Amino acid sequence: MARVSGLVRTGIVALSLWAAGALAPSSAQMTKDGLNPTGANPTANSVNEEFLFKQEPKIGGRVSIPDQKSANLIQPQGREYRAFREDYLPWIGGIAVLGILGLLATFFLLRGRIPLDDPGPDTGKKILRFNSFERFAHWMTATCFIILSLSGLNYIFGKRLLMPLIGPEAFGALAQWAKYAHLYLAWPFMLGIAIMLVVWVRDNIPEKLDWEWIKAGGGLVGRGHPHARRFNAGQKVVFWMVVGFGAAMSVTGLVMMFPFSVTDINGMQVTQVIHSLIGVVFIAGILAHIYIGSIGMEGAYDAMGSGKVDLGWAKSHHDLWVEEQQAKTASGPQVGKRPVSPHQVPAE
Structure with a gap:
């Protein structure tokens, strides 16, 4: 009886296998587009990677350690950031920096160095334009900005331009020290920005006179210089x-300096995009400022060099400010409580 029962079960299994094989479509029955004769796609319901990326901002699992960020396996938005970082940012930075340098070089060839106009050459008399504290705040901020700019540009162009020249070991050491400089010099830079805001904001409030200065070309084109107070419209643009x-x-730098304290990985990437874009435009603007304050205009460097400028230069570029200062010297010191030197007397 047991033997008969076993034979019956064996027959049932064999019959089932034969029926399954008969019903399953053979490779010859599959159509060229991968569909079986019933029209169904056997992989239609399988998980598609790109579809999954579009549905979720990140793909992760579960971890038992406190750092839950380690559960993230894939962060699809990182691909967009990588494309910006590797493909677009170098072009944007190169166009901004090289573009402004090209424009300044062209302007210098066409215009030359802006000379000292009427009332003539150096008068031999000096007027105090910036005191020692103002110059300290300016040069502290400027020095930090230069190093921050160079270390930031190294982040964009270093491995493309510098590493092939000095080798990976030297470049790695340089990049590490550049990172340290970027982190630590950010603090005096921020302090300098705050000091300049407090010290100079009153003299940089826009007024109707600034529009007249802009319409006249600010002395950069044509001859002569329009009226201006302590800061003209161009300097106010640089200040703001x-x-x-x-x-x-x-x-944005503080957000990146203390990662994940304010936002997640997506926010960190957006913050870095903003930081880098503003940075390259900032560098381009300061390059124009450096040009005007050095080789672009005769006598301009003295304002932040010694702090004193020739009275003739001051009357050419900031005539209304000179009138204010001469009115002050009639009854007291020119700046604060500093005594007026013999060379800071008003011109007759």
Whole structure:
């Protein structure tokens, strides 16, 4: 009886296998587009990677350690950031920096160095333009900005331009020290921005006179110089650029300096995009400022060099400010409580 029962079960299994084989479509029965005769796609319901990437901002699992960020396996938005970082940012940075250098070189060839106009050459008399504290704040901020800019440009172009020249070992050491400089010099840079805002904001409030200065070309084109107070319209633009961009760079820099304290990985990447874009535009703007304050205009460097400028230069570029200062010297010191030197007397 047991033997008969076993034979019956064996027969049932064999019959089932034969029926399954008969019903399953053979390779010859599959159509060229991968569909079986019933029209169904056997992989239609399988998980598609790209579809999954579009549905979720990140793909992760579960971990038992406190750092839950380690559960993230794939972060698809990182591909967009990588494309920006590797493909677009070098082009944007190169166009901004090389473009402004090309424009300044062209302007210098066409215009030359802006000379000292009427009332003539150096008068031999000096007027105090910036005191020692103002110059300290300016040069501290400027020095930090230069190093921050160079270390930031190394982040963009270093491995493309510098590493092939000095080798990976030297470049790695240089990049590490550049990172340290970028992190630590950010603090005095932010302090300098705050000091300049407090010290100079009163003299940089826009007014109707600034529009007249802009319409006249600010002395950069044509001859003569329009009326201006302590800061002309061009200098006010630079001031507010430094304050605005400096504040934006400070905020985004602090977010990256303390990662994941404010936002997640997606926010960190967006923050770095903003930081880098503002940075290259900031560098381009400061290059124009450096040009005007050095080789672009005769006598301009003295303002932040010694702090004293020739009275003739001051009357050419900031005539209304000179009138204010001469009115002050009639009854007291020119700046604060500093005594007026014999060379800081008003011109007759």
